[in-house]
Amino acid sequence: xxxxxxxxxxxxxxxxxxxxxxxxxxxxxxxxxxxxxxxxxxxxxxxxxxxxxxxxxxxxxxxxxxxxxxxxxxxxxxxxxxxxxxxxxxxxxxxxxxxxxxxxxxxxxxxxx
Amino acid sequence: xxxxxxxxxxxxxxxxxxxxxxxxxxxxxxxxxxxxxxxxxxxxxxxxxxxxxxxxxxxxxxxxxxxxxxxxxxxxxxxxxxxxxxxxxxxxxxxxxxxxxxxxxxxxxxxx
Numbered sequence: 001x002x003x004x005x006x007x008x009x010x011x012x013x014x015x016x017x018x019x020x021x022x023x024x025x026x027x028x029x030x031x032x033x034x035x036x037x038x039x040x041x042x043x044x045x046x047x048x049x050x051x052x053x054x055x056x057x058x059x060x061x062x063x064x065x066x067x068x069x070x071x072x073x074x075x076x077x078x079x080x081x082x083x084x085x086x087x088x089x090x091x092x093x094x095x096x097x098x099x100x101x102x103x104x105x106x107x108x109x110x111x112x113x
Numbered sequence: 114x115x116x117x118x119x120x121x122x123x124x125x126x127x128x129x130x131x132x133x134x135x136x137x138x139x140x141x142x143x144x145x146x147x148x149x150x151x152x153x154x155x156x157x158x159x160x161x162x163x164x165x166x167x168x169x170x171x172x173x174x175x176x177x178x179x180x181x182x183x184x185x186x187x188x189x190x191x192x193x194x195x196x197x198x199x200x201x202x203x204x205x206x207x208x209x210x211x212x213x214x215x216x217x218x219x220x221x222x223x224x225x
Binding site: 031033041042043045048050055056090097098099100101102104105106107 | 144145147149155156157158159162164200202206207208210211212213214215217218
């Protein structure tokens with residue numbers, strides 16, 4: 001499946017590192033999402049972008065910083081993370097609004113040491 | 114904001130039996146209710162969805178029912194097979210909210 005891709009697939013970082021997650025969609029969609037998936041909260045919405053504009057920040061700590069340069073690309077910049085931030089980070093896209101099917105990427109498995 | 118509750122959290126059935134997963138939502142403005150299936154190590158994928166102008170929708174062994182008055186919707190899987198084993202997520206969204214709210218998932222195990 002190549003509709004929504006994410007890189008890297010796995011990432012191990014220390015608490016003082018700075019890293020970025022990348023998501024790219026080839027479906028012509030205009031809405032993109034970041035989710036955090038962990039045992040504690042299976043699908044936790046973090047950010048929503050619609051036509052490159054951020055429309056939702058679900059009380060996410062500032063150590064997570066999203067960037068959406070265009071409708072096809074979405075980044076999540078990470079800095080000074082905590083071990084409890086270790087999780088699977090899923091990107092998704094949908095055609096325009098949220099009341100349409102969301103297509104998920106394979107996720108980035110993040111481990112913070 | 115929207116709140117979605119999903120039950121049960123785990124469900125184990127014998128192959129060939131039926132499985133039912135239920136979700137309730139709080140926002141009466143919600144008008145789109147998808148169900149996603151996530152197999153182990155894979156991404157969530159849509160298996161069926163329903164909009165608020167429809168009470169029931171069926172696709173082969175899978176069906177979804179919606180009760181707008183009671184604000185609940187259910188996923189029904191008949192003649193379950195081992196490959197139906199996965200985590201199932203329900204969600205609710207509306208045009209104005211700009212986002213979907215997901216339930217906490219149900220881990221379905223189908224025993225051969």
